[in-house]
Amino acid sequence: MNQQITADQLNDAGHLMIGGCDSIELAHEYGTPLVVYDVSQIRQQIRSFRRVFDANHVDYAVSYASKAFAAIAMYQVAAAEGAHVDVVSAGELYTAIKADFPIERVSFHGNNKSREELEMAIDHHVGTIMIDNFHEIELLATVLEERNESVDVMLRITPGISAHTNKYIQTGQVDSKFGFDLQSGQADEALQKVLANPRMKMRGLHAHIGSQIFELAGFEGVAKKLVEVAAHWRDEFGYEAQVINVGGGFGIRYVAADHPLKPEEFVDAIIKAIKKETAEKGLSMPAIWIEPGRSIVGPAGYNLYTVGSRKDVPGLKPYVTVDGGMGDNIRPALYQAEYETVLASNPQAPIKEHVRLAGKYCESGDILAQDQGLPETQPGDVLAMLDTGAYGYSMASNYNRNPRPAVVFAEDGKAQLVIERESLADLVHLDRKYQQ
Numbered sequence: 001m002n003q004q005i006t007a008d009q010l011n012d013a014g015h016l017m018i019g020g021c022d023s024i025e026l027a028h029e030y031g032t033p034l035v036v037y038d039v040s041q042i043r044q045q046i047r048s049f050r051r052v053f054d055a056n057h058v059d060y061a062v063s064y065a066s067k068a069f070a071a072i073a074m075y076q077v078a079a080a081e082g083a084h085v086d087v088v089s090a091g092e093l094y095t096a097i098k099a100d101f102p103i104e105r106v107s108f109h110g111n112n113k114s115r116e117e118l119e120m121a122i123d124h125h126v127g128t129i130m131i132d133n134f135h136e137i138e139l140l141a142t143v144l145e146e147r148n149e150s151v152d153v154m155l156r157i158t159p160g161i162s163a164h165t166n167k168y169i170q171t172g173q174v175d176s177k178f179g180f181d182l183q184s185g186q187a188d189e190a191l192q193k194v195l196a197n198p199r200m201k202m203r204g205l206h207a208h209i210g211s212q213i214f215e216l217a218g219f220e221g222v223a224k225k226l227v228e229v230a231a232h233w234r235d236e237f238g239y240e241a242q243v244i245n246v247g248g249g250f251g252i253r254y255v256a257a258d259h260p261l262k263p264e265e266f267v268d269a270i271i272k273a274i275k276k277e278t279a280e281k282g283l284s285m286p287a288i289w290i291e292p293g294r295s296i297v298g299p300a301g302y303n304l305y306t307v308g309s310r311k312d313v314p315g316l317k318p319y320v321t322v323d324g325g326m327g328d329n330i331r332p333a334l335y336q337a338e339y340e341t342v343l344a345s346n347p348q349a350p351i352k353e354h355v356r357l358a359g360k361y362c363e364s365g366d367i368l369a370q371d372q373g374l375p376e377t378q379p380g381d382v383l384a385m386l387d388t389g390a391y392g393y394s395m396a397s398n399y400n401r402n403p404r405p406a407v408v409f410a411e412d413g414k415a416q417l418v419i420e421r422e423s424l425a426d427l428v429h430l431d432r433k434y435q436q
């Protein structure tokens with residue numbers, strides 16, 4: 001029995017419902033592999049974050065880290081829910097612009113923004129540039145000068161806090177490619193450079209300590225550290241930060257062994273920590289920005305696959321192969337991420353066997369799950385992998401020249417295609433014949 005699926009997610013036929021739609025019907029109508037989002041779950045999570053801030057009477061921004069899943073439809077939902085968004089590339093920025101996302105609520109991140117990306121950001125009047133390094137300060141200064149423009153900026157610092165999480169996705173330790181180092185004085189030097197440039201309107205400071213974090217301590221630590229830096233900047237340089245941005249990273253439940261707090265509990269603790277620290281240091285309360293990605297879209301996403309071949313190896317776990325794999329979800333192969341998968345036509349069916357859920361890509365490492373309990377399955381059965389909404393489709397590739405799946409938004413019993421399935425023609429549309 002899967003503990004994640006509750007009775008209200010099943011219809012009379014016993015099928016898994018997503019956003020009020022029958023998952024089996026979705027699979028038949030749109031084909032598999034298919035990514036389906038329960039849109040109301042996305043909305044609810046953004047609203048829960050916003051409620052915590054409202055209840056605590058602080059200025060805030062919930063900035064959806066759109067690298068977790070970027071699509072025009074997703075930027076539309078984020079806009080409708082009053083969220084800000086983070087983008088990290090011209091491509092994400094372009095997608096947000098195509099969605100008519102309010103540009104003043106866009107923050108542009110990245111540790112190597114190109115001149116073209118900065119020009120695009122300035123020409124479109126992006127809300128905030130999150131400056132990561134000295135090269136960027138110079139590049140941005142040139143772009144602003146050439147255009148006779150100014151922009152709000154924040155400085156990303158490396159807080160020296162290493163969150164307890166998967167080592168492959170940590171970004172907050174001192175030895176990180178992101179942000180200005182504190183101990184060596186880089187952050188102070190960056191502040192002085194920014195304050196000296198009237199075209200850069202310094203809003204505050206930012207840090208992101210990692211991803212899929214389950215413990216409060218890391219967030220309380222980063223909140224405290226950022227307030228300390230803010231107090232030091234006031235005392236040393238007479239500059240008072242208006243915004244403290246603690247990044248994202250709130251962990252979600254993928255498998256039974258995961259016991260995360262509710263994302264809003266993290267935020268409550270962060271707010272309390274910043275209130276306490278600023279009061280102690282005599283700073284006025286800044287606005288607090290958070291940048292959740294995974295916690296907003298992860299639990300809302302489902303990958304639907306159709307079962308194909310099977311291989312039984314005497315004495316070992318069988319391989320049950322589906323029609324997708326590492327091309328639509330690289331996370332298991334990349335960093336041994338785990339998920340739960342159910343039979344969409346009967347998610348609560350008793351488990352009959354433990355299998356390796358294999359993908360169809362030509363890599364032995366293309367295993368979506370190493371140990372998945374399932375009822376008996378037949379070719380043609382639809383499987384639903386749960387909590388796939390973050391860093392799944394957004395990291396999808398065309399490896400083996402497989403087309404990327406379609407994406408459907410389901411809400412209140414209605415489904416809408418929001419990203420079409422790639423066609424075979426799409427796969428070669430950038431290819432040019434070689435004249436030999």
Ligand SMILES: Cc1ncc(COP(=O)(O)O)c(C=O)c1O
Pocket residue numbers: 065068086109171208210211212247248249250291292293294295390
């Ligand atoms: C700067 C920054 N903010 C926010 C996020 C979102 O993190 P998560 O999806 O774990 O909430 C990331 C993810 O890597 C990030 O690098």
